[in-house]
Amino acid sequence: MPRKSDAKMRMIETAAILFRAKGYHAVGLAEILAESGAPKGSFYHHFPEGKEQLAGAVIESSGAYILHLIDKSFVDAVNPYQAVEAFVDAIVETFKRSDFQLGCPVTSFIIEMTPANEAIRSQIENVLESWVQRMLFHTKCFEATRTTSLETAFRMQLAAIEGAWLIARANKSVEPILMTKQLFPKMFDIKN
Amino acid sequence: MPRKSDAKMRMIETAAILFRAKGYHAVGLAEILAESGAPKGSFYHHFPEGKEQLAGAVIESSGAYILHLIDKSFVDAVNPYQAVEAFVDAIVETFKRSDFQLGCPVTSFIIEMTPANEAIRSQIENVLESWVQRMLFHTKCFEATRTTSLETAFRMQLAAIEGAWLIARANKSVEPILMTKQLFPKMFDIKN
Numbered sequence: 001m002p003r004k005s006d007a008k009m010r011m012i013e014t015a016a017i018l019f020r021a022k023g024y025h026a027v028g029l030a031e032i033l034a035e036s037g038a039p040k041g042s043f044y045h046h047f048p049e050g051k052e053q054l055a056g057a058v059i060e061s062s063g064a065y066i067l068h069l070i071d072k073s074f075v076d077a078v079n080p081y082q083a084v085e086a087f088v089d090a091i092v093e094t095f096k097r098s099d100f101q102l103g104c105p106v107t108s109f110i111i112e113m114t115p116a117n118e119a120i121r122s123q124i125e126n127v128l129e130s131w132v133q134r135m136l137f138h139t140k141c142f143e144a145t146r147t148t149s150l151e152t153a154f155r156m157q158l159a160a161i162e163g164a165w166l167i168a169r170a171n172k173s174v175e176p177i178l179m180t181k182q183l184f185p186k187m188f189d190i191k192n
Numbered sequence: 193m194p195r196k197s198d199a200k201m202r203m204i205e206t207a208a209i210l211f212r213a214k215g216y217h218a219v220g221l222a223e224i225l226a227e228s229g230a231p232k233g234s235f236y237h238h239f240p241e242g243k244e245q246l247a248g249a250v251i252e253s254s255g256a257y258i259l260h261l262i263d264k265s266f267v268d269a270v271n272p273y274q275a276v277e278a279f280v281d282a283i284v285e286t287f288k289r290s291d292f293q294l295g296c297p298v299t300s301f302i303i304e305m306t307p308a309n310e311a312i313r314s315q316i317e318n319v320l321e322s323w324v325q326r327m328l329f330h331t332k333c334f335e336a337t338r339t340t341s342l343e344t345a346f347r348m349q350l351a352a353i354e355g356a357w358l359i360a361r362a363n364k365s366v367e368p369i370l371m372t373k374q375l376f377p378k379m380f381d382i383k384n
């Protein structure tokens with residue numbers, strides 16, 4: 001028998017996939033319950049404030065998911081260039097496996113809930129910043145004197161990946177994401 | 193008395209703003225009619241296939257709007273660097289004026305309608321490509337031998353702007369978009 005927390009986790013994971021594939025408003029509670037196999041009562045037990053509270057949980061879990069991809073990318077890399085390449089490859093891999101369905105896990109919330117919903121907006125702002133800070137954390141032993149340019153390079157790389165992920169979805173192609181590998185070495189040139 | 197085409201244009205422009213601010217699914221036909229002052233009969237006269245047909249018209253008009261910003265940015269620029277700066281500034285200006293409401297005019301359709309809707313998907317792919325091609329067109333007299341790297345630089349700049357526009361919306365700040373000005377000169381370095 002699954003524990004209560006398993007049911008909650010399953011609802012969050014199911015909703016995360018559905019929101020990424022179809023957008024936040026297009027996915028109703030009924031679809032999330034049907035796909036996750038959770039009864040309605042269980043949903044309101046875990047999310048008494050409804051779908052918006054679920055969105056908050058999905059954003060939290062999505063933030064952690066990308067942090068995990070960042071950690072994996074940096075752990076075996078000998079420099080930030082390799083790490084960025086591995087990170088881009090990891091995104092391309094999951095995107096391809098989803099048959100071009102699953103975009104960045106926070107994009108739909110940005111489009112459909114911000115700036116109107118201040119709680120969600122500020123949560124997403126923190127999640128986006130946590131990705132930059134995690135990358136900087138992993139490189140803190142590397143070229144300490146060039147922190148500013150490294151931070152700018154990471155911010156540009158993330159912005160380009162966010163945008164390329166959108167374009168990749170529209171184009172049904174991983175090329176736009178793969179192309180962003182050319183950005184980081186130009187933005188953070190050790191020789192400059 | 194406004195001409196028929198004025199009513200159609202007003203519906204498209206009203207819908208474009210509402211979709212950018214709230215997303216495609218969040219905006220119902222009733223809101224578009226109320227805001228544009230158009231009667232329901234007029235809507236179905238111009239868009240017999242309904243809201244999805246309106247989305248197609250909005251995407252077409254949005255594509256032309258960004259092409260217009262690109263044209264304006266390149267017309268007074270003496271080199272692609274100046275043009276890219278002017279383009280970024282133009283986006284920042286409209287975004288600021290909208291109080292951080294209006295993101296890129298095609299993003300919501302990418303998130304909410306692709307890849308499921310093939311007609312919309314392929315229309316957006318063409319619109320995105322038209323922006324790159326227009327930039328290349330404006331620079332065809334410039335450094336003809338470096339076309340490939342110039343094209344890559346424009347593609348990266350557009351991807352970064354798309355992503356930064358999302359982040360800017362989440363952060364209620366124009367900084368992420370302004371920061372992308374640093375990208376193009378690094379990606380397309382005349383000295384290299």
